[in-house]
Amino acid sequence: MERALLRYRNSVISGLIINEANGVITVKSSNGYNMTFDKSEVEFIERKREEYADHRKIEAIEKGQGEKRISVLATGGTIASRVDYETGAVSPVSDPELIFGGSDILTRFTVAVKPVMNEFSENLKPADWIRIGEIVARESSDSDGVVVAHGTDTMSYTSSALAFMFEAMRVPIIFVGSQRSSDRPSSDSRENMEAAINFAGTDIGEVAISMHGTTSDGRISLLRAVRSRKMHTSRRDAFESIGLPPIADYDGIVKFMGSYRKVSEEMKFSPKLDERVSLIYFHPGLNADDFENMISGKHAVVIMGTGLGHTARDLIPVIKNASANGTYVIMTSQCIYGSTGLNVYSTGRELLAAGAIEAGNMVPEVAFVKAMYLLGQYPHEQFRDLFRTNMRGEILDRDVPEETLRISR
């Protein structure tokens, strides 16, 4: 880094040079403000180099005196950040003591933080899901719970993939993210993480997501991964489990609210996924040729159709053809809430006749992940049956009205 003394019009400004590119220069001035100038407008009176430590690396650290050992895996969703007010740089923090100082987490748990990868979640690929799954499997052998810190954008995909890959698990696998970055005092990350560690200390044998239940702080909900969906771009309570109340809430203590699968003695982990599956959003005017190209070479295609699960009539022959050639075509709905119903209108009946499989009330993204898992793990002949079989709680037997769900909370 460089410190500079520069002249801008009638003013003299001293500060640290934060950025110098594209003809502009940003200086962190001694009054704390960043100031940006056209380079042609400033005259340097003095510039000198200064050493600066870079903290951007995250290290594996274990701390705490608690009996239960919780592994926290960092995949890129930052667990906590430190702001360097001098440079404005935000860097991740992995020391649990720095994250949980002031709470009782470290007296109740031993927390081991391990960096796994450092990626925005939109960049993750199915191969990364497998890699995360393998590390979780390894960690679960010598810990009492595993927490996966993950970017929120694709957290539902990754967590659902793990839910299918872990047919049985020895310890809870809890995903956690945050909607406000952890450098802010208002970040939701601390409460989400505190809750995640507490959820990971229970006997739940499912993959679930720990995020804010409301815009208020103070109540964190645990959502079944295979019913979850990010339903808001920015709110803290963006995650919902569709058509299902949270499994549990945390408001200082864990309160289970419904039935859940318990941990097993033995782990059963099957990390095989078939990547030749795609998820297609139908829209008016979607051209049949384009659609055909999009699904060509796929073993399965999940279509987010309109309403009860429809596509335009001119796509049906393509679907029929694909089906006949061994591609599984699955119909889900863009409505997200509710079930598909292909027997109601003629379009639906024609889709069924063309070989389409109804996803029912399965969340579209979950249907997509499930198709990858089934094709990777089982003989193709079993696909139709298994797809309609409730394997991890991804299918709801009953579509209970929202109003009833709200009352039962």
Place this chain on the structure above:
Amino acid sequence: MDTKIGLEVHFQLNTGKLFCRCPVEQTQDEMFRFRRKLHISASELGNIDAAASYESMRSRSFEYIVADNSCLVEMDEEPPKSPNRLALATAIAVSRSLGCDVMDHITYMRKIVIDGSNTTGFQRTAIVGINGRIETSRGPVRISTVCLEEDAARKIEEKNNVVVYSLDRLGIPLIEISTEPDIVDEEHAVEVARSIGYLVISTGNARRAVDAVRQDVNFSMGYGRVEIKGVSKLAQIRDVIRYERERQENLRIAVDTIRSRGGIDRSSFKLKDVSDFFSNTKSKIIRNGLESGRIFASLLKNMAGTLKNGKLRMGKEIADLVRSYGIKGVMHSDELPGYGLTAEEVETVYRSLGKSENDAVLLIVMDPARVSFIENAIFDRIQKIMSMDLSETRGPSGDETVFLRPMPGKDRMYPETDVPVIEVGADLAAMASSIRPRTYGEVVQDLVKTYGISKQNAEYIASEMILDLFQRMAQLIDAREAARMITQIIPDLERKTGKVLDQDKILRLCQRSKEMQLDRYQLEKALEILYEKNSVEAALSDSRIRELSRQELEDLISDILNTRGDATRNAIIALIRERTDRVFDPRMAMECFNEVKNRR
């Protein structure tokens, strides 16, 4: 040591909120509420500034009232939108009028504020201009910065560690103008605030509301810098500076007294549980305290007679601090016995603590869990005062000031990455050029010329910074009547009722008065009733504004003359007022009097 005074003057703008497209004004009360906490992660406590860690130690939670002029941005549930262009242009225009170097790029920062007044835990702020000056009668005062920032949420109340804020004010654009400490005394400070005020208010983009202009006063007389935050009226600037000077002078005397006796002593300052001495007390404050907590007492070595004795008030310094942690029951030996305690009870405590003549004793009613924390906090404060380091953030309280929190450090800003750097291009510069801030002299001259009002009234309107209110009123009612209302009637009513009405209400009354074609007597009566009833429609439907007709006046006057045949022309108006609270035209009443008298 020279007195140094600097000002930070804040003006809300009426341009719409800064980082979302919500309006500045709300039309409905509460929509719903939500609760939050703010955290400074422990990783930062090592180098976080004193003010921030003080707030996080108070471990409070915050409840926010959502107003209809707020959206997900104010809730910290959505990233900020691009800053309001008109607000930016106004800040640029003001910067230019103060002779600043205007930035060619505007770079938003996050300033950490964790008292809950910002849902994010930081305030977004950017420098627009630097290095300006304003001419005053006592020489130029340098302007260090002109910033455009977002206003904080409005504090509603504080109860049991929960602070309630309303989001209505959060995000309103705020122009902050900071001076260098070039101001020489309190009168000068008022002049500077006023001069800056003309410039901003004459842009027409300043918000009109009770708390739309707020000043922070920086004061130092050699004992460290004190920042007095949120002074809303010009006259209050003068009062708080006077008070602060006196406070610091008196603390100097108190400190010298204590030092001459040998100073304070940490080892003898121990809060001990003395509740047992009060098992049969009749003191209400102690008995109430014992229901929820315990009574603690400690010696304050060598501090007798400095806590509350004439002008010496070290006791208030301690009480203000303790109160900021939500603890109210503080008593000390300079005011004991008192609070319903007997001399005997007090003596027992003194004896148990080994108080000698020069020592003082402090009594606090509190939760035992917080004793060691409070003990340290109190001693740290006394020690700081003993070293004559009086720097801290204070707030106005009437014409006094009270402790708010330690002085914030400098290093608590980092870039607002959600708002890209804004280039001040030709269009923004042109928009700024169309906004022309004017000085006091220019404003007065304009008023006289445009509205035909007296120079005296114009000066009043300019100096009280109610230009905008006047201009709006003059569109609705006769300009001279508007001037009369603003310069005489409203100040009179404010004095009489002790109330300050929202300007919008007064304007709405003028609007309705225009529609209903009320005359000046009816309007003035309606205004009077508005101060009483607080509702425009109630004021307008009040029977008192129904004007007496010529016939009614004549009947009334006949009636008066029947009982008081000697009533004179000079007394008649007062006599009519005694008998009716309805409005009438005094000139018409005189005419009627003459007619009735002639008829007789």
